[in-house]
Amino acid sequence: MTDTIWASKELAGWGRLPVVRSLCTRLERRSDAFEALADRDEQSLAAHGLGRSYGDAALLDEGRVILTRRLDRMLEFDESTGWLHCEAGVSIGDLIDVFLPRGWFPPVVPGTQFVTIGGAIGCNIHGKNHGHAGCFGDHIRQIELLCADGQIVTCGPEENPDLFWATVGGMGLTGLILSAQIQLYPVESGAIEMETIRFDSLDEFFAISADSTDYYHTVSWIDCLRSGSTMGRGVFMRGRHAPSGADDELSPGLVGRLSNLAQSLVDGRALQSNHLLNKATIRLFNEAYFHSHPAGVHRSTVACEPFFFPLDAVANWNHIYGDRGFLQYQVVVPEKQAMAHILELIAHSGMASFLAVIKEFGDADHGGLSFPCAGTTLALDFPNYGPQLFDLLDRLDEIVVDVGGRVYLGKDARLSAENFRRMYPQWQRWKSVRDQWDPDGVFQSDLSRRLQLT
Ligand SMILES: Cc1cc2nc3c(=O)[nH]c(=O)nc-3n(C[C@H](O)[C@H](O)[C@H](O)COP(=O)(O)OP(=O)(O)OC[C@H]3O[C@@H](n4cnc5c(N)ncnc54)[C@H](O)[C@@H]3O)c2cc1C
Structure with a gap:
């Protein structure tokens, strides 16, 4: 008999879709982990860190969940x-x-x-x-x-x-x-020497990206509501750690100013409704954000937090989507034309993504269930528009599968088992290793059950 305390708790990923109830135990020290494993009453276990995966990867509805955050030495x-x-x-x-x-x-x-x-x-x-x-x-x-x-x-x-x-x-x-x-x-310092470059089309994005290989960090915001000649317009950001002494010259930057405004809206619950995040308001935001960056290359030195973690400045920003939650859809596609096709479909869908990030990956591909591989990745946050959103994402999956791309499982809450297998052709090899170490399926998650991996 061990001392593991299991408490019933509501849990969700960052998208708050789905929300489940599980018996949870919080590890304080390593030995607690052995006890939890021994004291699970023959039920399966899922590990849950800070719950920043968006969907059901760190959830186990009606099962047992191990909370790991306090194992922090x-x-x-x-x-x-x-x-x-x-x-x-x-x-x-x-x-x-x-x-x-x-x-x-x-x-x-x-x-x-x-x-x-x-x-x-x-x-x-x-x-x-x-x-x-x-x-x-x-x-x-x-x-x-x-x-x-x-x-x-x-x-x-x-x-x-x-x-x-x-x-x-x-x-x-x-x-x-x-x-x-x-x-x-x-x-040498925590500061980042950053350049922002506005681009007017997807072709321009690819050209700037090709020209940015000297920059250690690159990422872009993209306006997903544009179609036709301005489809794929956005703002390219590239940077590198600054030399020592640069921490003294930091500018708060646009991100700092915007995050103060967003935090006051979230705190005041003004934004906490799917109705306020609709195509019209997202179009307004996109317009304002795009034009807040003048044409040309702009240089600044910023702290690492606004460069790497702009959204962290707004606590609980995931609650702006209200009780219905939201879905993040992140894909990688090896063909540029497929990205254009995806953006075109989204722009014509009538559904808008509040945040949209695009970047090109390098070649590193670890197989198994790992997501990154050579190609262009796009990450979108959609308010939970209901069945029409799920239909759109199914159609996007088809484009992704056809060109040998993938959906990121860490962001996923709805991919089918069939499309998963088409996107991750090495899943069987991964599973044979996994089954060797866990033949009885002790470690599971709602994601692994949905994808028929366990
Ligand atoms: C605003 C935001 C931005 C993000 N940006 C990116 C990005 O740029 N790139 C990117 O790759 N991801 C990104 N993510 C996703 C995030 O980095 C991953 O989902 C990450 O796994 C979350 O860590 P976590 O501690 O919250 O893990 P959880 O969400 O709690 O768990 C994630 C997975 O790891 C497993 N796990 C957790 N701890 C353990 C453990 N101790 N042992 C075994 N398995 C464990 C869980 O079972 C689950 O399958 C972003 C998420 C957010 C919210």
Whole structure:
């Protein structure tokens, strides 16, 4: 008999769609993980970090969920090489708080700092530097994994490599990550030298992107409501860490000013309704945002937070979509023409995405369930418009499948098992490794059940 406390709790991903109820236990120390595994009453388990995956990847309706955030100890750091050993509940934000003052930065960061190391490995996250640095998994040399049989197995590119690559991007389905060894990289300052460039079409976006290979970080906002000759207009952002001393010259930038305004609207609940986020208001926002960037190249030096994590400045911004939640749809397609087709369909659909981000990935592709591969990725946030949105996304899936592209599972809440298999042709190989380590399906999630992976 063990002391694990399981409490019934409502849980959701960042899109708040779906919302489920599960028996949850919060780990305070590693030993709690062994107890939770032993004390699960024969039920399946899902790991849940900071819940920043959008859909059902970290959920298990009516099942048991292990909350990992408090497993947040830094275990060992080598100041001469940047190798860090830390527990899986440490967040990217924790790493920046502790190590940026000492001249080190995480190798890959997503669009929010509120993700745990376990979540970053589980989704094999990518950042604005995919072309230069690959994915998070490329910077890990060892993972400690609590496997379904109660053993701790260490794996890395050299040791148990099959298990390692099935765990990197494995959506928490190979076991519970307890700790990892991560390579941080040296920076002279926290400031980013940034350039913004307005572009008027998708072709221009691709041209600027091709011309930006010297910039370590690139990303663009795109106006998804435009069709015809201005389809794909937007704002390109590229940057690199600034030399030492640059922290003294930071400008708050447009992002800082906009986030203050957005926070007051969210706090006042003025935006917390799907009705206020409609095509007309999104069109107004897009118009204003596009024209707030004058034509030409603009240079500024900004803090790393507004550059990497602009949305983090607005607490609980996911609540602006109201009770119905929202869907993030992120795809990668290897053909430029397919991206044009996708944008055209969205523009004509009558449904608008509030946030839209486009960028080109590098070549790094880890197979298995990992998302990034060579091509162009587009991420869209749609208010939950209901069945017409699901129909649109099904049609977009077809375009993606036809050109050999993928939907990002870390953002997904609705992909069919059939389309998943067409998008991730290496799923069987991944599953055979996974089944070897967890033959009875101890680790599951609503996503793994929906995609018939477990
Ligand atoms: C605003 C925003 C911007 C984002 N930008 C990006 C981006 O640029 N690039 C990108 O790749 N992603 C991005 N994401 C998605 C996010 O980075 C990933 O979903 C990440 O996995 C979330 O981490 P988490 O700690 O919240 O994990 P959760 O959402 O809690 O879990 C994600 C997955 O990891 C598994 N998991 C978590 N902890 C463990 C553990 N200890 N052991 C085993 N499995 C575990 C879960 O079971 C689940 O399958 C963004 C999300 C948001 C909200």
